[in-house]
Amino acid sequence: MRRLPVYLVLDVSGSMTGEPIEAVKNGIKTMIAALRQDPYALETAHISVITFNHNAQQVAPLIELAMFQEPQITASGTTSVGAALSLLSDKIESEVKKTTVEQKGDWKPLVFFMTDGLPTDDWKAGLNKFKKQKCGMVVACAAGQHADTTILKEITKNVVSLDTADSASIQAFFKWVSSSVSVSSAKIENETAETSSISELPPPPDEVNIVI
């Protein structure tokens, strides 16, 4: 049985203090609870959480859904997007089982990246490293008005934005992430795409806008 690795990469810089960080914590909690009620996710999904501020840390290593423990998360510091992408690619390298001629590997990982501000480090270096990883769907979320969607567009073509980084919007984002992990019927028309596009995911809720 192939595992489905899911990486949540979350901004915990100082600007997330207060309502946004609480919403992120609740969002993870709701997401895990929802996924545990999904028999497909329960069978295949493995979850990891990476947070970033002045540097990046993996606060929850990749582990199957049933064993996942909520990480401690606090907000402070700067926004090291580059360090986050670099750590993410290291973890994908070491944690995701590759398919070889001898062994069935995991599914390509899903990545959900969320930030509320502008990178404060050399993010291009991290980006170049990340670009070498083979991922499935990568979705970047700009939470609130201070994040730069043009930078996120360089990480992935699948960018969404939240008008404000408030509790309702962040919750809606996590709810959408959990519905994205499930399987559903494959539509007939969208079978030509080479890379994963956001149109394959369930439609996002009203709070989550797709950035074109």
Added chain:
Amino acid sequence: MSTLSVISQKGKKIEWIDKAIGSGTMKDVYFSPDKSYVVGFYRNKLDASSKDRLNSIVGVYKTKIIDGPNGDYWRNLLCWPYDIVEHNGLTGIVVPTYQRHFFFMHGSVNDDMLGIKGQEKNGKWFASAKNQNRFLHEKEKGDLLSYLRISILLSRALKRIHAAGLAHSDLSYNNVLIDPEGKNASIIDIDGLVVPGKFAPDVMGTPDFVAPEVIMTKHLPVNDSNRKLPTILTDRYALSVLIYMYLLFRHPLKGRKIHDTDPVKDEELSMGAKALFIEHPTDRSNKPNLNDVHPSELPYIDVDKMPYTILGPYLKELFDRAFIEGLHNPQKRPTSNEWEEALVKTVDLLQPCQNSKCSHKWFVFDNKLSPRCPYCGTPYTDALPVLNFYSSRGKGKFLSDNARLMVYNNQYLYRWHTNRLVHPNERLSDEDKKPAGYFVKHRGNWILVNQNLPELYDVTNKVDIPIGKHVVLDDNIQVLLEKGNGGRLAHVQMVNKR
């Protein structure tokens, strides 16, 4: 939360609470205030052909199937949409709420650690070794008889759809609800039905259930004559996969063979062009690699320990046709009717496991094998009568029906055992639901007690067995169960003699 309402196409007032309870690939679903029905609104505006399709489903096909003969029976097996509404330019269908037994009563282990009590019993929960082994509450899991019964119901429901000239097009564990505890099953999401040549399918199907030819041709344009889309033949493939998964808790094509180092391409090849049965008798190259499986998939993923042949000869034959001969040759796949018949006959081969803690409680007793429960290993030590059935085809001529009944204590004999022409399906009369007799071990002998067989006759000893009396089932005796057309003769064979 506000309640909205409109007058439906059939002139009824349809209400719903304006908060979606779920979202599928195409629709958002809302509850009626009394929760007796749901309204599913398509997110996108429907074209004329899709509307036409829905009109046929809630109209002519509903009339034919749900309001037709045995409609009450089909209503339980097919969650059929019955009306259409329009609201803000969007189209919605009105569907009955699922029956109560399709919601978890106990949920998961450890005081429902997953919090699934009250949730729908989506069919995926039960088709997975990991979910069975680690998560589902003991009281939700059912036993082998549950999954045979559920497979019979799903085959029968699909047979009815096919008999009407329709294809389901997206049969999968996501589109069925099953209740192993109560032995119920229902097909849902019926609004995607395909009328060959008239209404084309919207979806290719759900991963794991899409037929190889559909996957192999998905790169072609939809109007290309070589493109294969869901049909009755692909439904047959999906049904075979579903039955295999419910009876063995593994997928028939997911083994060790690797076709590409890209997992998406590898999966596509192993489900499509290069699809190979994991239990292929001569090509063992796709046999699951036990060094590469999660412990929670055991023992079910071990095809040496749990080969599909443990399900007996009738199902083996159909699995061979589905996953060997018919895998890349759709015309050879078993029909839903053949599945139903083979499953019904397999139920008559069951023996209760003598280990009260056995996970499956029953096993298919094949007298060619050493009698031992394949699930828990408990040997069966007793001698046991088998009734081999023959039936009359014209004057005094009896031919084998390729059907037999394995006897166990307190088992009933029914009319569908005593007459070849009677089948335990939706057409069975109330009279024929009553037991015709029962078997019991009495003072060291196995006996058949006659409850309702006026013509029961011990051919070997040439004596009538009136109602209320019994016949001793000695090795090799012949008992005429019923005279008349289709009436059966049972030849008793004592197996496991010491």
